[in-house]
Each structure stands twice: as structure tokens, then as C-alpha cells.
Amino acid sequence: MNHYFSANRKKATVLLPMVLAVAFISLALVAEPAYSQFYFGKNKVQYTDFDWQVMETEHFRIFFYPEEEELAKIAARISEDSYRELASRFKLEIYNPIPLIIYSSPNYFSQTNVTPTLLPESVGGFTEFLKGRVVVPFHGSYYDFEHVLRHELVHVFTLSKLESVMSKQRYFRMAPPPLWFIEGLAECWSTNWDSEADMILKDMVLSGRLFTIDRFYEISGTYFMYKLGQSVCQFISDEYGTDKLILIFENWWKGDDFDEIVEMTLGEPLREVSRKWEYALKKRYFPQIADAGLASYETEKLTRSGYALKGVPIMLNDGKLSGEWIVFKANKLGYSGIYMMPPAGEATKLHTLLKGERSASFESLHLLQSGIDANNRGLVLFSSKSEENDVLYLYSIHQRKIIQRFELAGLATISSPRFSPAGDKAVFSAAGKSGIVDIYLLEFTGGELKMLTDDFYNDVDPAFSLDGDTVLFASDRCLEGEKGAINIFKMALDGGKPIPLTSGEWRDISPEPSPSGLYFASDRDGAFNIYRLNEDRSVVKITSLLTGAYDPRITPDGKSLVFSGYQDFGFHIYRTAIIDTSIYAREETPAYISSWRPGMLDSRKVKSSVQYQTDYSFDIAQSAISYDPVYGSIGGLQVALSDMLGDNAFYFLLTNTAESKDDFFSSFNVAVTYINKKKRLNWGIGAYHFYDEYYNDYEGYYFERQVGGLGHLTYPLSKFNRVEATTFLRYSDKDSWILGYRRRAPLISNYFSVISDNSIWDISGPIEGHRYNITVGSTYALDEGRVFNRIGLVDLRHYLRLGRYSAYASRLFAYSSSGVEPQRNYFGGSWSFRGFSRRAFYNRNILFTSNELRFPLIDNLVVGFPFGGIGFQGIRGALFVDAGSAWDNDFDRFLGSFGAGFRVALANVIVLRFDFSRTTDFEKISKSTDFDFFFGWNF
Amino acid sequence: MILRIFFVSALVIWLLTGCTKKFKYNRTDEIPATAWQYVRYNQQGQAAIPAEYKGGLNVKWETGSPESPIGPPSLGAGMLIHSGSKGKLFFYSLSNHKFLGRLKIRGASQAGVVTVDSLAYLAVGPSRNHLVCLNLFNQKPLWRASLKDVTGQPIILENRLYVGSAGGDLHCLDRLTGEEIWRKKMPAKSLAGPSLNDSLVYFPCDNGELRCFNALTGDSVFTTDLRQPLLSKAAVGDRIYISGADGGFFAIDKLNGQVVWKSHFDWPIWTSPAVDDSAVYIADNGGIVRALNKRDGALLWEFKTGGVVIASPIVVGDFLLLASLDRFVYCLNKRTGIMNSRRELKSEIRFPLVSDGRGIYAVAHDGSIFCFGD
Structure with a gap:
């Protein structure tokens, strides 16, 4: 059977109300809407119950929970100060209070419902456009907190400025400024040019791979784009005038596109600005290579693929692994993990110790944020996010398993743990619900936890001294700490004040004690490099690299140093022999100064501070969402309301399917759904009335009126797994005028699903991990007390990574429905059985498997036209083999198809799929090649 | 059906011709002397007018324009003229406060209008990009010069x-x-x-x-x-x-x-600063207005408003007047900086106030037009 239908007749299956209602619920409940294909998706889990309060200041409404009240007051002060400065820069006042939602930890921030999207760990905060909400987590550093707050407020002002200019001119331009400009400006006006930014640009310039402005789209959304954008904005301000950045906004209505507006404002085209900017960078960075070098030339590079950092050299003395090893964290292509390699590098041997980020136990290894430790007894100490909070793990290299897990009550984040010399204790930095980061000591035996520092300073990177009596750590408790400086301190384990070991307006981090002195990384010379503080307080510069050296660790023989170096767009592990150079500096014995405190907003400027009350406002109000020839018009008027924290939402749908005036009042399709996402158990209820003329291939045309309600529960077991239950209670009146029967029945349908998804995506679809959905359900006719139908569905998908952009993907799909009115499903087409038409089959039993080899085809394709070029990035190829069957009562035979295709991703939003295939009944192969074009990601 | 056609036609005709009034300036009208011919009062840009003003900010009259202002208002030929965001000029009589009409200029006039005798000079910005001399009597351009993006008067x-x-x-x-x-x-x-x-x-x-x-x-x-x-300026x-x-x-x-x-x-x-015999007055983006000694720049006084100030201050008689984006119009004693009066508006004022000595005129962002006075 092969049926395509003209669009003038609407059709539907009996699943329509379920589809509509679940589509509604899915809008709100399923995370990663852009990537969740149909019924998969990872979960945003509400582990923590927040008691939200609201503080009103002159320009802000700050949402916080009681444990972070001090932080909220600090945020209030920073925000009000930033507001005044940004108002001055933008020449703009914002008259409605700006909603500012503060989380004291990135782990809590990841639970926010302000956006349904799963937030990657790299997101430092975001500004949401519908309600203008600013959502920012606290990572422990007040300086960084101020930077992120200001960055997001620049976005708020940018949006308001554009709106103000448009409204003044009564003109609306759909296209906003390019992302690199928006983010670059936000960086430019929120922070100073620092050593990390310098590292990124220096690396690009010196490697000859600087992106010119017209190629910024290639790094859109990445950290590189932020820093390049910042650099360009700074260049415009320095070279063309401090007024020019804001004049670009003032002139926004005068040109047709960004390039024209820039040219109008700066007097030069953007390509000329780009050329001058590039030249200025070369003039700045090229001379520096005379005095310093690049890691891969000056030292020995030990890792090759992906990112690798936080290397720890150890010496194992027993078993077949005897010898020197380096344990490190890496993200080779997709998931982060912990690995081990010999001193010669990973090319000679590589052991995968732990695969992270695929299960709830190792949800995130905090690749960049947290160090690890390992000792000569073959133990590895690391922290990982595990459900709500971070957990400390002790891993045995010899046993290849976790031997101890420490869930530390009250601690939300745990970073950079280190063993004591005896290996019986650990120190690490951690933060509780207040968000303040302190140093803790943990006894492995007995699990006793002791807080070593207890103040508001950001204490990080602890390490035991060689005798194990003191702890060394980096902290912003120094004189210039408020301005971002970090210095090294030591403190006795049995108490006492921290004593400064280094001092200065720079950042000294990652202390590594050794018999020859204290090694540490510092950006005192512009770029991060490794230094050693000797006993006589002289400082020796060990590395002199242009693009950064971090995380120094001494090898067991004490003669060389393993460190993380940045070069060629990524971090890798390098080793260098320790060669003493001349004394770089001499550390002054600093006075103990910790007098600064983060300023809080004067309590007189706080208008009110009250318990949060749910208040709803519009998210979306739109007409005509979609039209589907089978499901009818799933649309009409849709309205979505949600509260400020996004925990509660209402969705309304209103359409009318009347075909004559007489039917008007009886043909309204109305649905109301309420969703509550405040707690871990997400739930929703709804009511609906649907009436339309439908069609399916089994019954032909029929009318059906359905009135009822629904209930939906979703319980995420972890970020990757969840169970769902949905109930529909409805009265169904079905009138088949072709078959000449009418059926009225009160029906109750129950569905239960188990869903798992830990997949990683390439631009055209999943490329690693797995996804599965197992659903069972049944419908009862309440008046007759009998089963109306039953369904069972199994959809298993597995993705085996073969290379950076290649994978082998397999899928097994089975579906069955029985009963007096079984739920038949359409099957066939680009998303299921390729080579066969879309909806080629309409049956109650389906068994199907799909296998696909995904590989890169073209990285960058630019098609030239007389009016300009159009570029396509990342065109992927596919070779596939599908086999399956669909039947009602008696299994017939398997059919198959095979072919090749390619996928073109457009702006990370949509994927165009082109498939060429032939079908087979496993006896002969069709003579014609079927071509199928469709939108959507790979399965 | 006939009735329907009639009503629709009448509505179209009314919309095309009757709902707004086209500006006309009768040849018999006497062109009064202009008291604030330029955006900054005179061609020296001093923005200070001698007047018997007592510092009141009472609303003497108020009207509304259908378009937001896109440039500063001007006084000239006995009229308040403001350019609107949809490409029109609006004229209001200073003598009887009446709306005199509007003129289509089909572009944005960001710089304000200068009137000399019966001629009005204005720059029309994107996408017209010309400077035009209008004869106010027949509303026809006397000449046009092609000039791109003129923002200064x-x-x-x-x-x-x-x-x-x-x-x-x-x-x-x-x-x-x-x-x-x-x-x-x-x-x-x-x-x-x-x-x-x-x-x-x-x-x-x-x-x-x-x-x-x-x-x-x-x-x-x-x-x-x-x-x-x-x-x-x-x-x-x-x-x-x-x-x-x-x-x-x-x-x-x-x-x-x-x-x-x-x-x-x-x-x-x-x-832009305002300058009179005794001092020079400036307002910054931080919302602070200052009076400086003309001789050596010494600070005489300063006053902080509640918002950014992007509308240049003016001096009328003994008072300094300015509008801040905090939606207040302030009247300060120009010698002491002490606030004499202030008035809150529903919408902010983004362009400078103007004055003919008898009243202080302002066009707010929502199109409201005010005449303040004692």
C-alpha cells in the first residue's frame, strides 16, 4: 500500500488526542527540544527544592533562596553599579525591573526551568529573551561573578537599545546584529582583556589560523567567538573611537544589514576593519615569539587527540603495570574520561580508566574546572557530578573500579582533590548551598570531614605540603583579590591563619610542592607559565611559553615537569625537563591582608524582600502552528503562559474545524494543559475537546468527537533515564460514514514508558551513545469493562563512534497493538523505512531495523552566485541498510532497502536529508532508484 | 451593497485626505520673529535665552503628536515644529497652541528644522538623503541638495x-x-x-x-x-x-x-553645553549636570538626576532646564544648582527642550507635546 493524499482532506489516526496532548506536554517537559527527536531527550532534573525569595531594588527583581541571601545582596550591588554604567554607555534607561535569578552553584543552575534547554557546563549564565530574565550561577569567584553579571546585563541593554531605536524609528528589522558582535560587545564591556583571552588570540595569530571577521560564523557560539568578538569590539573602540560601538546601535535603522551599518558608522567596510584588526594583532604578537616559544616546539607533547589536561605522573611498583605512568583527564571526541599513559605519551599505550558522562554516577567530570590526583599505590582521586551534587571517588587502577565513594552532606560542588603524602586523607575545595568555596579535609577512614577555611574568599587548588602538616592553596584573599588577583597561601592543618606565600596583582594557581621548591602556574608575565618559588623566596621561571602552561606536576624522579599546555585550539599534556634559569623575581614577604569584602547593596536601597509568589506572563501567543494532512491542523491559536522561574506553565490551544456555519459552535478544538516542573516529579493535567473529520487507510473518512482530560507524570531517574506515565480519560463519539457505523464509548487509556538517552550529537544527528524508548499501554472501554486496545513499543538506537565525525548507527524498532480497535501506525519514508514512500504501510504490527554508516563528506562548501556566495558547513554522508515488515494478522515477509545519502545542516537549526535507495524483497532488487528528500536529524 | 460601497469609499477618502490635516501657511499670515531659531537657540549654540521666567514647570498646554519625535523640536516662524518617526513634520502654533498641520517629507529629519523668514531648512535622512529648502507658503521645495545622513542641524x-x-x-x-x-x-x-x-x-x-x-x-x-x-555641538x-x-x-x-x-x-x-554670561552648563551620561566657571572650569555646583541625560540642557532666564531619562523635567536655579521644580512625565524626553522665553516646550518619546511655564 502506498498512499499519498491531497492536502484538502484532513486525516488522522485514533492517536490524535494523545498526539496533541503529548505534543503539548512535550513542549514543556522534554529537555533539549531542538535535539530531542520525537520521544527521546535527556532530562533536566529538579533535585533541589528551592524556597525562592524576591528582592526588589531600584532596577532589578532578584530571585534567590535563603541560603544565598548574602550572595543576592552582592549581586544586587554589582547589578545596580553595572546598570548605571551601562545606562551611561547605552544612553538608555530601562523602566521595567530586570528579573535576575541567582543560583549559588553551577549544579543548582543546571536545574533552572527558565530555559527548557539542558545547559552545558561551559555556560556561565544566560539572558532569556521572552521575559528578559538574566540567570547567573556563582562559581566561587566574586570577580568572575561580576564579570558574568555584567556580561548578561550588556545583553539586556543591547536588546533594549535595539528595541528603543526601532520603536523610535517605528522600524523593525528581523535580523539582530551577528552573534559575534553581541557576545564580543558583552565581553568588551564586562571584563578586561585577560591572559586567557590573550592566549586564544595569540595561538591563532602565531599559528596563522586567525579567523577573519567574515569567517566568524565558523566558530559561532564557541568561546573562540566570544574572545575574537571582544577583540574586534575593543579594536573598534580603540581605533575608531569609543563612541562607535554605541553609534552602531544608534544607526541600526539606517542600513539594510550589519555590514552597511558598520560602514556607515566607521566610514570603512567591515572587511577593511577586519584587515586592520588582523594587522594590529600581528604587530602585537609576532615580536613576542622572539622571547618565548610554543609548547609543541619547546617541550614534549604527550597527548594528541581531543583535549587532555590535568596530568598526574605516578610510579606504580607492583603488578604488570609497574613503571611510570601519567594519569590524566581527557575528552577525546565526545565524553570526558580518565586515562593513563606511559611517560612517552599516549601514542605508545593508552589505558581508559573511567568513561564519564554516560551515567548518573559520573554525570560530569568537570574536565576544565577540576583537577584530579593519583598516587603510587595506584589510586586515583577525582570528583564528579552525580545527580544533585558532586561526589568524591577513589578509583583503583589495579582493580579497575571505584573502591570508595564519598557523598559529602551539604556540599554541592567539589573540586581538585589531592591525596595527603600518606594517602589516608584528601584536601579539596568545595561549596555548600551558600556557594562560598572553602578548603576541606577528608579522612578516608571513617569519612570525617573538616572545614579548613571558613570565610567568603574563594579558596581553590589545595595541595598538601611534603610533610603533610600544612595545606597550600590558591585564594583571592590577597590585596588585589577584589580585582581578580589570586595568590598562593599556606595554612596548618590544625588551624591558624592562612599565610601568603606569593603576592601580586596577578593569578598564581595550582601549587605543587616539591623538595626543590613550590611550583605553581602564574600569569604574572602576561601568559600563564610555570614558576618555582625557592626556599630563599626567589622565583624561577620554568617555562616560557606564549600560549599558556597550567597544572604543573613533578615527575617521580623530580627531574621533569608534566603540565597542561594550550596550543592549536586545545589543551594537551606536555612534559619538560626542569632546567633552572636565572632568578625571575624575588617574592616580597607580603603582609597578611584580607581586608576586602565583596560589597553588598545598602539595605536602604532594597525596596522589599518577600517570598516568591507565582505570577504568570506570556511566553508565546501565536496563530497556526502547523498543518498536517493526517493529524489535521495542529494549531490555530496557541498561547503559553509561565511564571518567572518557569516552574509552572499553562498551554492553551484553540482551533475551529467547522466547514459550514452550522458546525461552527460544535467544531471548536480546545485544549488546556497545566505543567508543573517545580519538583523532580514533573506532572501535568489537561482537558480537551477535539472534533474533526479524519481519515486513515483502514477505515477511510470518519468524524470523531473526543472530550476528556489527561494526566501526565514524568520522573527522571537521572539526567539520562526517566519513566513516564500518561492517562487519558475521554468520551469518544466516532461516526464512520463510509463504513456506516457509529461508536460511542467512554475510554480510559494508560501509557507507561521507560526512556533513556545519553547520546552525543554531531550537526546532523546522534553520533555516540544510545537512546531507547520502551512503552506499553492499553485502553479500556469503561461502559463495557473490556480492553479496547493494547500497545507495546520498543525503539532501541545505538551509536558507535568510529571517528571525529563518523559513526555506525543501528536501530531496532518493534510495535504491536491489539484489541477491538487497535492503534495502527503509519510506517515508511525518510525517517523510518527508506526506499518506501512515507506512510507506505499502515498496520498494527511493525518490526524494523536500520543500520547506517555516518561519515563526513564535505567540510565547507561555498556556492557562488552573482549576488554573493552561500556556504554550507559539515555536509555528512551516509550508507544505510534497512529491513522490516508491517502486518496486521499474518506476518508476510521482510522487505529491505539500501542506499546512500547526504545530510546538509543549516545554521544548526535544520538538517536537509537526501537519500537515494533501492528496495528489495530479498529475492530481487528494484530497478529504479528512489530519491527521498526530507527535513530532520538522523535517527 | 450600494450602502456598503458608499461607506467603504467614504472611509478610504477620509483616510486619504481627512484624518490628518495638511499643513498650510497663509500668505496673509504675518511671520513672527523667531525666538529660538536653532536647536541650540542661536547659531553660536549657546542655548541660553534671557527671559522673565520664574522657574515654574506647570503645564500650560499639552497636545499629542501621532508620531514619536525623531529629531529635536525647533521654534520658528511662530511655530513649534517637530519631525516624526514616520517621515512627517508637525506644526503647532505658539500663539494659540493649535495644531496647524503636517507635511510629508518621506524620511527622517534627525537634525531639526531651521526657519528663516518663510523658508524652512531641513535634512531628510535615509533613504532620501537630501537637504531641502521648503517654502512654507506653498509647502513646495525651493531646492534640494543631495547630502547623505545629516545629523547636525x-x-x-x-x-x-x-x-x-x-x-x-x-x-x-x-x-x-x-x-x-x-x-x-x-x-x-x-x-x-x-x-x-x-x-x-x-x-x-x-x-x-x-x-x-x-x-x-x-x-x-x-x-x-x-x-x-x-x-x-x-x-x-x-x-x-x-x-x-x-x-x-x-x-x-x-x-x-x-x-x-x-x-x-x-x-x-x-x-551640548549651554553657556551664558556667568557659567557654562553641561550634563553627562551619568545623569549629572554641572555648572563650571567659564574662566577656569572650576566646579560651581552639580546636581544629580535619576537617569541618563541625553537631552542637552538649556538656560531660560535664571534657570537651567533639562530632561533626564528618569522621565523628569528639572528646573534648577542656574546660580546655585538647587532644584526649583520638577515634573514627572509618562514618557521620557530624548531631545533638548526649546523655549521662546514665554514657554518651555518639550516633545516626549510617546509623542506628547508640552508647554511648561509659570
Whole structure:
């Protein structure tokens, strides 16, 4: 059977109300809407119950929970100060209070419902456009907190400025400024040019791979784009005038596109600005290579693929692994993990110790944020996010398993743990619900936890001294700490004040004690490099690299140093022999100064501070969402309301399917759904009335009126797994005028699903991990007390990574429905059985498997036209083999198809799929090649 | 059906012709003397008018414009003229406060209108990009000159008109024919436009240079580099007073361009100063308004408003008036800086106030037009 239908007749299956209602619920409940294909998706889990309060200041409404009240007051002060400065820069006042939602930890921030999207760990905060909400987590550093707050407020002002200019001119331009400009400006006006930014640009310039402005789209959304954008904005301000950045906004209505507006404002085209900017960078960075070098030339590079950092050299003395090893964290292509390699590098041997980020136990290894430790007894100490909070793990290299897990009550984040010399204790930095980061000591035996520092300073990177009596750590408790400086301190384990070991307006981090002195990384010379503080307080510069050296660790023989170096767009592990150079500096014995405190907003400027009350406002109000020839018009008027924290939402749908005036009042399709996402158990209820003329291939045309309600529960077991239950209670009146029967029945349908998804995506679809959905359900006719139908569905998908952009993907799909009115499903087409038409089959039993080899085809394709070029990035190829069957009562035979295709991703939003295939009944192969074009990601 | 056609036709005709009133200026009307001909009062840009004003901010009359203002209002030929966001000019009588009508100019006039006798000069911006001389009696253009993106108001000396355009050119045109008399290429454009004093034209450039030319010949007299963008109009009194976008404020010898004194403030200054016999007054983006001693720049007083100030302050009689984006209009005693009165509006004012000495006029962002007075 092969049926395509003209669009003038609407059709539907009996699943329509379920589809509509679940589509509604899915809008709100399923995370990663852009990537969740149909019924998969990872979960945003509400582990923590927040008691939200609201503080009103002159320009802000700050949402916080009681444990972070001090932080909220600090945020209030920073925000009000930033507001005044940004108002001055933008020449703009914002008259409605700006909603500012503060989380004291990135782990809590990841639970926010302000956006349904799963937030990657790299997101430092975001500004949401519908309600203008600013959502920012606290990572422990007040300086960084101020930077992120200001960055997001620049976005708020940018949006308001554009709106103000448009409204003044009564003109609306759909296209906003390019992302690199928006983010670059936000960086430019929120922070100073620092050593990390310098590292990124220096690396690009010196490697000859600087992106010119017209190629910024290639790094859109990445950290590189932020820093390049910042650099360009700074260049415009320095070279063309401090007024020019804001004049670009003032002139926004005068040109047709960004390039024209820039040219109008700066007097030069953007390509000329780009050329001058590039030249200025070369003039700045090229001379520096005379005095310093690049890691891969000056030292020995030990890792090759992906990112690798936080290397720890150890010496194992027993078993077949005897010898020197380096344990490190890496993200080779997709998931982060912990690995081990010999001193010669990973090319000679590589052991995968732990695969992270695929299960709830190792949800995130905090690749960049947290160090690890390992000792000569073959133990590895690391922290990982595990459900709500971070957990400390002790891993045995010899046993290849976790031997101890420490869930530390009250601690939300745990970073950079280190063993004591005896290996019986650990120190690490951690933060509780207040968000303040302190140093803790943990006894492995007995699990006793002791807080070593207890103040508001950001204490990080602890390490035991060689005798194990003191702890060394980096902290912003120094004189210039408020301005971002970090210095090294030591403190006795049995108490006492921290004593400064280094001092200065720079950042000294990652202390590594050794018999020859204290090694540490510092950006005192512009770029991060490794230094050693000797006993006589002289400082020796060990590395002199242009693009950064971090995380120094001494090898067991004490003669060389393993460190993380940045070069060629990524971090890798390098080793260098320790060669003493001349004394770089001499550390002054600093006075103990910790007098600064983060300023809080004067309590007189706080208008009110009250318990949060749910208040709803519009998210979306739109007409005509979609039209589907089978499901009818799933649309009409849709309205979505949600509260400020996004925990509660209402969705309304209103359409009318009347075909004559007489039917008007009886043909309204109305649905109301309420969703509550405040707690871990997400739930929703709804009511609906649907009436339309439908069609399916089994019954032909029929009318059906359905009135009822629904209930939906979703319980995420972890970020990757969840169970769902949905109930529909409805009265169904079905009138088949072709078959000449009418059926009225009160029906109750129950569905239960188990869903798992830990997949990683390439631009055209999943490329690693797995996804599965197992659903069972049944419908009862309440008046007759009998089963109306039953369904069972199994959809298993597995993705085996073969290379950076290649994978082998397999899928097994089975579906069955029985009963007096079984739920038949359409099957066939680009998303299921390729080579066969879309909806080629309409049956109650389906068994199907799909296998696909995904590989890169073209990285960058630019098609030239007389009016300009159009570029396509990342065109992927596919070779596939599908086999399956669909039947009602008696299994017939398997059919198959095979072919090749390619996928073109457009702006990370949509994927165009082109498939060429032939079908087979496993006896002969069709003579014609079927071509199928469709939108959507790979399965 | 006939009735339906009739009503629809009537509605269309009304919409096309009747719902707004086209501006007409009768030839029998006497053209009154102009009290505030330029956006900054006079061609010196002093923005200070002697008046018997007692510092009241009572609303003497109020009306509404259908369009938001896109440029500063002007007073001229007995009218308040404001340019709207949809490409029209709106005219209001100063004598009886009545709406006199509107004129389509099919573009944005960001610089404001200058009226001399029965002629109005205005620049029409994107996408028209011309300077036009309108005959107010017949509402027809007398001439048009193609000039791109003029943001600074033209100034007029006898039969000559001076205006800056995109790219930085300073043009001297015959104001009756539009013919170019001379043109000077500048290193950068000028947002604020020229000021004029004693046959010298002062032209602040966006790159920080203040250039001075002989108004008749176009010969360069001096160039002074103030090293920060100059976005505001220079006020010329005994000296040239001009503010910089990086927070600098300068007093410059008007004959040789030497900086006599300079001050620096924390916030950028995008507004033009007002200057009278006793002091020079400036307002910055931080919302602070200051009075400085003209002689040495010493701070006489300062006053903080609740918002950013982007509308340049003006002096009327003994009072300094300004609007802040905090939606208040402030009237300060110009000698002490003490607030005499203030009035809150529903919408903010983004362009300078103007005054004919009898009233203070403001056009708010929502199109409300106010006349304040005692």
C-alpha cells in the first residue's frame, strides 16, 4: 500500500488526542527540544527544592533562596553599579525591573526551568529573551561573578537599545546584529582583556589560523567567538573611537544589514576593519615569539587527540603495570574520561580508566574546572557530578573500579582533590548551598570531614605540603583579590591563619610542592607559565611559553615537569625537563591582608524582600502552528503562559474545524494543559475537546468527537533515564460514514514508558551513545469493562563512534497493538523505512531495523552566485541498510532497502536529508532508484 | 451593497485626505520673529535665552503628536515644529497652541528644522538623503541638495548655509539656490554639526578634531585635536566650549584654538553645553549636570538626576532646564544648582527642550507635546 493524499482532506489516526496532548506536554517537559527527536531527550532534573525569595531594588527583581541571601545582596550591588554604567554607555534607561535569578552553584543552575534547554557546563549564565530574565550561577569567584553579571546585563541593554531605536524609528528589522558582535560587545564591556583571552588570540595569530571577521560564523557560539568578538569590539573602540560601538546601535535603522551599518558608522567596510584588526594583532604578537616559544616546539607533547589536561605522573611498583605512568583527564571526541599513559605519551599505550558522562554516577567530570590526583599505590582521586551534587571517588587502577565513594552532606560542588603524602586523607575545595568555596579535609577512614577555611574568599587548588602538616592553596584573599588577583597561601592543618606565600596583582594557581621548591602556574608575565618559588623566596621561571602552561606536576624522579599546555585550539599534556634559569623575581614577604569584602547593596536601597509568589506572563501567543494532512491542523491559536522561574506553565490551544456555519459552535478544538516542573516529579493535567473529520487507510473518512482530560507524570531517574506515565480519560463519539457505523464509548487509556538517552550529537544527528524508548499501554472501554486496545513499543538506537565525525548507527524498532480497535501506525519514508514512500504501510504490527554508516563528506562548501556566495558547513554522508515488515494478522515477509545519502545542516537549526535507495524483497532488487528528500536529524 | 460601497469609499477618502490635516501657511499670515531659531537657540549654540521666567514647570498646554519625535523640536516662524518617526513634520502654533498641520517629507529629519523668514531648512535622512529648502507658503521645495545622513542641524549666515554630511564633509551652500559655494573634506563626520561666530565656522569632528574655517572663504583657521570623539555641538561665547565622548570638557580660545582649560568627568558626555554670561552648563551620561566657571572650569555646583541625560540642557532666564531619562523635567536655579521644580512625565524626553522665553516646550518619546511655564 502506498498512499499519498491531497492536502484538502484532513486525516488522522485514533492517536490524535494523545498526539496533541503529548505534543503539548512535550513542549514543556522534554529537555533539549531542538535535539530531542520525537520521544527521546535527556532530562533536566529538579533535585533541589528551592524556597525562592524576591528582592526588589531600584532596577532589578532578584530571585534567590535563603541560603544565598548574602550572595543576592552582592549581586544586587554589582547589578545596580553595572546598570548605571551601562545606562551611561547605552544612553538608555530601562523602566521595567530586570528579573535576575541567582543560583549559588553551577549544579543548582543546571536545574533552572527558565530555559527548557539542558545547559552545558561551559555556560556561565544566560539572558532569556521572552521575559528578559538574566540567570547567573556563582562559581566561587566574586570577580568572575561580576564579570558574568555584567556580561548578561550588556545583553539586556543591547536588546533594549535595539528595541528603543526601532520603536523610535517605528522600524523593525528581523535580523539582530551577528552573534559575534553581541557576545564580543558583552565581553568588551564586562571584563578586561585577560591572559586567557590573550592566549586564544595569540595561538591563532602565531599559528596563522586567525579567523577573519567574515569567517566568524565558523566558530559561532564557541568561546573562540566570544574572545575574537571582544577583540574586534575593543579594536573598534580603540581605533575608531569609543563612541562607535554605541553609534552602531544608534544607526541600526539606517542600513539594510550589519555590514552597511558598520560602514556607515566607521566610514570603512567591515572587511577593511577586519584587515586592520588582523594587522594590529600581528604587530602585537609576532615580536613576542622572539622571547618565548610554543609548547609543541619547546617541550614534549604527550597527548594528541581531543583535549587532555590535568596530568598526574605516578610510579606504580607492583603488578604488570609497574613503571611510570601519567594519569590524566581527557575528552577525546565526545565524553570526558580518565586515562593513563606511559611517560612517552599516549601514542605508545593508552589505558581508559573511567568513561564519564554516560551515567548518573559520573554525570560530569568537570574536565576544565577540576583537577584530579593519583598516587603510587595506584589510586586515583577525582570528583564528579552525580545527580544533585558532586561526589568524591577513589578509583583503583589495579582493580579497575571505584573502591570508595564519598557523598559529602551539604556540599554541592567539589573540586581538585589531592591525596595527603600518606594517602589516608584528601584536601579539596568545595561549596555548600551558600556557594562560598572553602578548603576541606577528608579522612578516608571513617569519612570525617573538616572545614579548613571558613570565610567568603574563594579558596581553590589545595595541595598538601611534603610533610603533610600544612595545606597550600590558591585564594583571592590577597590585596588585589577584589580585582581578580589570586595568590598562593599556606595554612596548618590544625588551624591558624592562612599565610601568603606569593603576592601580586596577578593569578598564581595550582601549587605543587616539591623538595626543590613550590611550583605553581602564574600569569604574572602576561601568559600563564610555570614558576618555582625557592626556599630563599626567589622565583624561577620554568617555562616560557606564549600560549599558556597550567597544572604543573613533578615527575617521580623530580627531574621533569608534566603540565597542561594550550596550543592549536586545545589543551594537551606536555612534559619538560626542569632546567633552572636565572632568578625571575624575588617574592616580597607580603603582609597578611584580607581586608576586602565583596560589597553588598545598602539595605536602604532594597525596596522589599518577600517570598516568591507565582505570577504568570506570556511566553508565546501565536496563530497556526502547523498543518498536517493526517493529524489535521495542529494549531490555530496557541498561547503559553509561565511564571518567572518557569516552574509552572499553562498551554492553551484553540482551533475551529467547522466547514459550514452550522458546525461552527460544535467544531471548536480546545485544549488546556497545566505543567508543573517545580519538583523532580514533573506532572501535568489537561482537558480537551477535539472534533474533526479524519481519515486513515483502514477505515477511510470518519468524524470523531473526543472530550476528556489527561494526566501526565514524568520522573527522571537521572539526567539520562526517566519513566513516564500518561492517562487519558475521554468520551469518544466516532461516526464512520463510509463504513456506516457509529461508536460511542467512554475510554480510559494508560501509557507507561521507560526512556533513556545519553547520546552525543554531531550537526546532523546522534553520533555516540544510545537512546531507547520502551512503552506499553492499553485502553479500556469503561461502559463495557473490556480492553479496547493494547500497545507495546520498543525503539532501541545505538551509536558507535568510529571517528571525529563518523559513526555506525543501528536501530531496532518493534510495535504491536491489539484489541477491538487497535492503534495502527503509519510506517515508511525518510525517517523510518527508506526506499518506501512515507506512510507506505499502515498496520498494527511493525518490526524494523536500520543500520547506517555516518561519515563526513564535505567540510565547507561555498556556492557562488552573482549576488554573493552561500556556504554550507559539515555536509555528512551516509550508507544505510534497512529491513522490516508491517502486518496486521499474518506476518508476510521482510522487505529491505539500501542506499546512500547526504545530510546538509543549516545554521544548526535544520538538517536537509537526501537519500537515494533501492528496495528489495530479498529475492530481487528494484530497478529504479528512489530519491527521498526530507527535513530532520538522523535517527 | 450600494450602502456598503458608499461607506467603504467614504472611509478610504477620509483616510486619504481627512484624518490628518495638511499643513498650510497663509500668505496673509504675518511671520513672527523667531525666538529660538536653532536647536541650540542661536547659531553660536549657546542655548541660553534671557527671559522673565520664574522657574515654574506647570503645564500650560499639552497636545499629542501621532508620531514619536525623531529629531529635536525647533521654534520658528511662530511655530513649534517637530519631525516624526514616520517621515512627517508637525506644526503647532505658539500663539494659540493649535495644531496647524503636517507635511510629508518621506524620511527622517534627525537634525531639526531651521526657519528663516518663510523658508524652512531641513535634512531628510535615509533613504532620501537630501537637504531641502521648503517654502512654507506653498509647502513646495525651493531646492534640494543631495547630502547623505545629516545629523547636525544646519546654521545660516546671511545667504549662506553651513551643514556637515556623512563622511565628514562641511558644505557651504547658497541658502536661496542650494548651490555649493565651497566644501571641505574632513577626517571624520560630525554628528553635531557646525557652530558659527563672527564669520568663523567651528566644526567638531568625530575623530576628536575641532576645525575652524573662515565662513566666507572656507579657509582653514585652526585645527585642535582634543583626542576624543566630539559628538556634541560647540557652544561659542567668549570661548568655545565643547564636550567629549570620553568625559572631557574643553574651553578653547575661539581665535587660535588653544585649549584654555579642560576638565574630565567620570561619564561620557554626549550633550551640548549651554553657556551664558556667568557659567557654562553641561550634563553627562551619568545623569549629572554641572555648572563650571567659564574662566577656569572650576566646579560651581552639580546636581544629580535619576537617569541618563541625553537631552542637552538649556538656560531660560535664571534657570537651567533639562530632561533626564528618569522621565523628569528639572528646573534648577542656574546660580546655585538647587532644584526649583520638577515634573514627572509618562514618557521620557530624548531631545533638548526649546523655549521662546514665554514657554518651555518639550516633545516626549510617546509623542506628547508640552508647554511648561509659570
